[in-house]
């Protein structure tokens with residue numbers, strides 16, 4: 133076990149994947165000499181050369197579309213989108229080509245592309261640098277969508293994503309790039325839990341708190357704080373948001389009867405909406421209260437000085453917990469909740 | 470001042486093109502193209518004629534089948550057989566081609582089977598053939614997207630150190646798309662062994678080429694650092710020569726090449742279109758006189774190389790192929806309903822697996838004896 137930042141863990145994951153399979157190549161803007169704007173690809177150019185560490189023109193559709201062609205040719209491109217808000221120009225290639233080619237060709241053409249996206253807010257960034265576009269991709273059949281919350285998962289899940297013959301959208305919370313954790317660099321993929329499996333980050337009995345990415349840390353803090361009030365929260369780090377590991381989720385809901393979902397992304401038609409709809413279908417008779425979403429507001433991501441009012445923090449999560457427990461909360465007395 | 474200014478508005482000058490066969494089917498000299506077809510004798514010309522005729526027959530059959538309700542849609546290629554067959558004949562089997570939905574002739578030359586032309590338009594499958602069987606991608610409907618795939622594929626060829634080339638076909642409308650322009654940037658910057666073929670058939674559904682371009686589209690490529698040729702797309706010989714030049718250029722490590730083939734879409738954009746709303750009869754008639762098949766026939770006749778036997782033989786071939794295409798459409802068997810879930814993912818996806826299971830249970834309710842089994 134080694135103490136590593138998430139940024140370094142991802143770097144090591146890339147290095148290992150490239151060393152293991154010479155069909156793996158990374159491509160994106162500034163990923164060569166600079167090592168990427170977050171230095172995630174640091175040192176890879178020296179180690180693997182410009183044929184496998186490709187500084188591309190500034191064209192997201194171009195990056196994604198050429199990755200499709202490389203996949204056609206048997207390569208396994210790992211694409212770095214510089215920031216979450218810049219994935220939109222590549223959207224067509226992702227949803228119409230990357231996601232569908234395997235289906236269109238009845239499995240003859242594989243698209244083992246990993247799309248790495250430095251993701252979400254909380255770092256005081258400029259406009260278009262703090263977006264949470266995950267629901268767009270979760271809504272697209274043919275893609276797998278994962279979000280990591282700690283260095284160990286980042287290291288292992290990235291390698292799993294690259295090894296997968298399906299395209300994977302890989303969300304990296306930039307808020308956590310510099311947070312440290314134990315990483316087992318010798319980890320064998322064969323022994324690792326599958327990429328689609330959720331992780332119970334903390335056990336509890338009263339409320340199931342579902343989340344992913346950087347929000348896992350906030351959810352854990354909320355659970356610790358709730359303990360003081362005698363509330364026992366089970367925190368589930370989904371890790372994969374397509375597919376969702378409903379086996380783990382429903383087992384927890386059947387135990388607690390109460391659900392809070394929290395994510396940074398806007399609420400409307402978001403991942404939280406999907407989770408709660410599915411939980412309601414699967415566990416209706418176990419629910420003791422209407423599930424609650426604690427999410428970003430349905431607004432464009434606000435300017436940096438105001439983002440703390442947008443991101444669901446510990447207090448807003450606890451307020452949501454109070455709602456499912458029918459304890460006094462911010463909406464008490466508000467009719468038409 | 471260091472300005473680069475287009476000298477004239479040439480976008481609509483359809484005669485400012487390189488050609489080897491004029492409208493009357495007379496062989497004309499072209500200093501650049503001649504050497505690429507020095508080997509093309511009467512026999513080779515006859516085989517180009519045959520392919521174009523067969524492609525026209527597939528097209529005629531496709532339109533008829535659509536009109537009879539057997540196909541949901543058809544995108545005709547009549548008038549474009551010259552550029553399609555001519556350029557496609559220049560590839561090696563192991564080159565890889567990314568066509569758009571209209572490249573029937575390209576697919577034919579690459580080895581597509583009768584069913585491959587109709588099963589997708591019938592709505593049975595998105596794609597019929599395995600792209601790796603004929604080294605030709607599933608025809609692309611998203612305008613211009615395939616140009617990037619060709620470049621990416623070519624980057625793969627580069628990495629593998631082989632001497633194949635990749636190619637992308639797209640229309641004049643597509644030339645306005647970001648993807649096509651990004652493809653040229655990538656191709657040029659990486660010197661990818663790729664050939665772009667812009668089939669300028671004058672129209673993008675109802676929009677004339679002047680909405681996309683004020684200067685010949687071939688003029689754009691040099692701006693990206695890519696050499697280009699503007700050819701008469703109704704001249705199968707020029708198409709073959711241009712593509713031999715382009716593939717040779719790419720194959721020998723000199724990077725991408727670009728061809729603008731000036732041609733005309735004689736029929737509607739698709740069977741859903743009504744071209745009488747936006748173009749006049751005279752225009753269509755003018756282009757009818759430039760028919761790519763008639764040109765080759767005229768050349769062969771002038772050389773006493775177009776015999777009755779040959780003509781009858783090609784006609785019989787066309788009849789056979791037409792019947793096979795028709796048979797493939799009429800004989801198509803729809804997949805089982807549960808098949809819609811196949812191949813969405815390569816590896817199991819628990820969410821989809823559950824949906825599939827539920828749908829299978831629902832379907833089972835329609836099976837005979839389902840009641841009794843309950």
Ligand SMILES: Cc1ncc(C[n+]2csc(CCOP(=O)(O)OP(=O)(O)O)c2C)c(N)n1
Pocket residue numbers: 571610611612639640641642643644668670672673674734738
């Ligand atoms: C991205 C995209 N936008 C719009 C369409 C609808 N559409 C289909 S064909 C077409 C015109 C294309 O014209 P052109 O590129 O010149 O090719 P042609 O059909 O003439 O061969 C349009 C607008 C599409 N398929 N894809």
